[in-house]
């Protein structure tokens with residue numbers, strides 16, 4: 001079976017892990033953790049990076065530090081991986097779902113702006129520190145919309161200038177779910193650096209992997225310090241067991257960060273390989289029935305997971321699996337999941353459902369050989 005998206009362990013991973021084991025620095029204190037967070041932040045062009053044990057934990061912390069609290073709304077696209085909505089739920093807030101654009105599969109910004117224009121009003125509230133903050137409130141139930149979580153779905157990005165304008169106009173803090181978008185840029189600026197926070201994931205299927213892992217990036221030193229503080233049990237003293245708030249045991253461990261350092265060294269090559277595979281798929285898969293994700297002129301994506309939209313999705317999936325090509329359907333839209341089927345969903349025609357019913361992700365690992373890529377193309381073309 002040609003695998004869908006597996007890690008490519010081809011560099012110094014063994015050497016750096018051995019170093020951790022030989023020296024005994026295996027846990028969350030260790031030089032690889034700091035090195036890894038710096039490497040990710042530098043690569044993204046952010047001032048600070050804070051490591052977390054996975055992308056979900058990174059999202060949770062970023063939302064909490066953005067002042068999202070019980071009873072708030074956080075805007076999320078209806079097509080995303082469950083972790084986006086789960087991390088909102090961990091804070092006690094509710095996702096407010098926005099449908100996606102049928103071509104880019106990112107949040108539909110026109111729909112978003114139209115919704116905010118017609119369904120919200122702007123007012124002040126006092127935050128947890130007793131300070132005044134200006135926010136948009138949903139007219140229907142007077143609840144504040146304290147953040148927006150754009151998701152750079154599959155490493156693509158929406159029109160970020162437009163999104164930044166919307167956030168400013170409506171006083172909404174942006175936290176980017178850039179977990180899939182390490183290496184993606186909009187007008188030369190890296191994903192994850194447009195919002196107050198950006199977040200990356202390094203689970204097994206991502207462009208680089210630490211097995212499991214995440215990094216939060218931000219340009220705000222105070223927020224970076226607070227992120228590190230609450231991901232390490234909010235301890236205030238290196239010797240005494242003193243803690244000044246409820247913290248989390250969310251820090252990445254040194255062994256995994258060591259893998260991350262080795263993976264980051266290879267990221268430029270991985271990005272080149274992803275582009276080659278993307279180009280070959282786009283050239284080789286020619287059926288009129290088949291379309292790829294539309295990428296805006298200002299976006300250079302990382303081509304993380306190659307995904308095609310076809311009318312006969314389920315028969316195609318069966319055909320691929322029967323012919324040795326691993327594939328996956330897209331995420332079930334958030335509004336169709338039991339936990340989120342009664343949250344507000346802003347849509348005109350439920351494009352998310354159409355994307356879900358037609359998309360198939362196909363083999364995308366950077367370790368794919370040219371022959372494997374040609375085999376995938378041959379099998380898909382044979383279907384038609």
Ligand SMILES: Cc1ncc(COP(=O)(O)O)c(C=O)c1O
Nearest residue numbers: 054055056081083084179201203
């Ligand atoms: C869009 C999105 N958000 C969040 C996550 C969560 O990351 P992790 O699996 O590292 O917790 C992932 C990755 O799995 C993802 O694809």
